[in-house]
Amino acid sequence: MNSATSTPPRIGSGRMITAMTATGALCALFIVLAYQGTLPRIEYLKAKALEKAIVEVIPGMTSQKVFRLQPDGTLQEVQEAAKDASLVYAGYDLKGNLAGVAIEASGMGFADVIRIIYGYNPATEQIIGFRVLESKETPGLGDKIEKDPAFLENFKTLPIVLSADKSRVQHRIVAVKHGKKEKAWELDGITGATISSRAVGNILGTSTEHIVPVLHKNLPLLENLAKQ
Amino acid sequence: MSNPISQGQNNKGFWSALAQSQSTNEFLKGLWKENPVFVQVLGMCPTLAVTNSARNGLAMGLATTFVLLMSNTLVSLLRKVIPRQVRIASYILIIATFVTLVDYAIQAISMELSKALGAFISLIVVNCVILGRAEAFASKNTVGRSIMDALGMGFGFVMALLALGSVRELLGYGSIFGLLVFPPVYQEWVIMILPAGGFFTLALWLFVFNWYKTHKKAL
Numbered sequence: 001m002n003s004a005t006s007t008p009p010r011i012g013s014g015r016m017i018t019a020m021t022a023t024g025a026l027c028a029l030f031i032v033l034a035y036q037g038t039l040p041r042i043e044y045l046k047a048k049a050l051e052k053a054i055v056e057v058i059p060g061m062t063s064q065k066v067f068r069l070q071p072d073g074t075l076q077e078v079q080e081a082a083k084d085a086s087l088v089y090a091g092y093d094l095k096g097n098l099a100g101v102a103i104e105a106s107g108m109g110f111a112d113v114i115r116i117i118y119g120y121n122p123a124t125e126q127i128i129g130f131r132v133l134e135s136k137e138t139p140g141l142g143d144k145i146e147k148d149p150a151f152l153e154n155f156k157t158l159p160i161v162l163s164a165d166k167s168r169v170q171h172r173i174v175a176v177k178h179g180k181k182e183k184a185w186e187l188d189g190i191t192g193a194t195i196s197s198r199a200v201g202n203i204l205g206t207s208t209e210h211i212v213p214v215l216h217k218n219l220p221l222l223e224n225l226a227k228q
Numbered sequence: 229m230s231n232p233i234s235q236g237q238n239n240k241g242f243w244s245a246l247a248q249s250q251s252t253n254e255f256l257k258g259l260w261k262e263n264p265v266f267v268q269v270l271g272m273c274p275t276l277a278v279t280n281s282a283r284n285g286l287a288m289g290l291a292t293t294f295v296l297l298m299s300n301t302l303v304s305l306l307r308k309v310i311p312r313q314v315r316i317a318s319y320i321l322i323i324a325t326f327v328t329l330v331d332y333a334i335q336a337i338s339m340e341l342s343k344a345l346g347a348f349i350s351l352i353v354v355n356c357v358i359l360g361r362a363e364a365f366a367s368k369n370t371v372g373r374s375i376m377d378a379l380g381m382g383f384g385f386v387m388a389l390l391a392l393g394s395v396r397e398l399l400g401y402g403s404i405f406g407l408l409v410f411p412p413v414y415q416e417w418v419i420m421i422l423p424a425g426g427f428f429t430l431a432l433w434l435f436v437f438n439w440y441k442t443h444k445k446a447l
Contacts, residue, residue: 009312016314023310023318027325034329038336045339136346140400140421189372 048115049133054089057119057129058100062090069211075218088211091119092223098223100128101215105207109199112136114145116203118155120212122219124160127204130155135196142196150178151197152191160208161182166216169209175201175217249356251376258380264357265388265430266437275389278348282405285393286386287341290335290347293382295326297375298356302443303366304374310367319362320353329354357381388433395429396420 055061067075078087084096089102099124106115114137121130132146145151161171161184173188175198187204189197217223263271274292274427279285299322304311329347335342352358361381365427366374393403400421402410421424 011311011313016311019310020314020318020321023306025320027321030325031328034332041336042332044338049339138422140418167326213313 005165025162053117053131053133054091054102054119055118056070056131057102058089058091059119060127061099062094063092065090065092065168067218069214073214073217075214075221077102084133086098087214098122102129103207103211106134107199107203107206109135109137110142110195111138114196114199114203116200118204118207119162120208122222123170124157124214125160127155127158127208128159130190137193137196142193144190145196145200148193150188154187158187161185162216167213169212172209173205175203229280245383251372252349252374254373255380257378257414258382258384259387260384261404262381263384263388263437264381265385268360268436269296270359270360271355271432272430273351274348274355275392276423276430278345279389279392279426279429280400280421281344281391281397282393283341284344285389288345288348289382289386289389290346291330292332292352292355292357293379295323295352295355295381296361296385297378298326298329299323299362300366300374300378301371304369305370306369315367316359316363319359319367323358324353357385391433392426392429395432396425400425404442 003082021180028216052063065104066078066089067090068078070076087104088142091102092101093099097197098121099121102117104114104115104117106113108114113134114132115134117131117133117225118127120126121128131151135143135146137143137145157175160173171183171185173185173187177194178189178191181188187197187201189201229374253266253297258264262268265272267273271292278288288383299319306318306403329352330352331342334345367379369377398404398409399417400419402408402414404417417425420429
């Protein structure tokens, strides 16, 4: 048995290369098998989590249709919800009326990217639901954006103030310090999670400015599809 | 029918032989005498970072145990094949492979758990307990002894992470494994689930562990 400090016996480069290549090939085989074996289950769990989140952010929905946002600002229905950042999910109630639209959005938080999903009801022009899909915010502080009841209360009915022709958002959503909310479109923040709650405000502000006018432009399509 | 006295002696002999066997020693040393956290103070990154709840501590401990077990086994199997000059690179490759496997497995078991453990699963690659055991033990010993060593060190690590996670969750959230222990009027010690709480709890456990080792004869 050689000690770590003793001089190892001289061996050829070929043997070293062969040993490392063989170890690498064996490891590659293990990884590929594990990846292939777990992929269907991981995709299934991700889809389930998204499905659950959509139902949560659109209260009263019983069925859904998936749309892809096209570069020209139109929506196109897609049959298979492949992983795509430009997808929006329209939820319909039992009578086939549009109950709301779920939109994914993301942005930088305190620790890392925060990924959220929110529900928007074009009829009432309000955000009607909110859920954090992914966040690495500080446990006990920043992660309050996921569970603080007072903060989550903001998203039960958060109005999006639009211009008369509904082509733009008139007042961007902003997060303010806890207890300082004065305007309807302001988010009441969290003490001890200032940066994280402001990040949520920024993500929602940017996303709604971009997507809400598009939804109103395509509202006849969203509503008519439900009746078909 | 056998004599109960001789049966008792046989049982005593069995336990005594078991306690003195080399495999048992390899296993037990990781649990107590050479515990990776409380004695060797290794693997501090996950020990402090993910033990904000008992569930996270247990999951990280089991994930590390799996990687330790598999890497010790493979390193021991290949110990005569891998030249010493390239051993560290080979061990890292083997460890990184099993960490990737664990990462996929956790994602396939629970997205919530995967989300809670975050980047710390990938960081098992650089956990010095694993590379340390591969280099100091598995590369010089048989597969059987390496497995016993990995199991002992792994369960010692699980025990330590569970001990830290339980105390931090109890004081930080008032619960253990998500079950409320303290009444709702309990004011949670938020600091216990923050990084500082990890250091406080580790110091507390190190104190308890060392105090017991020093005073065990007097007890």
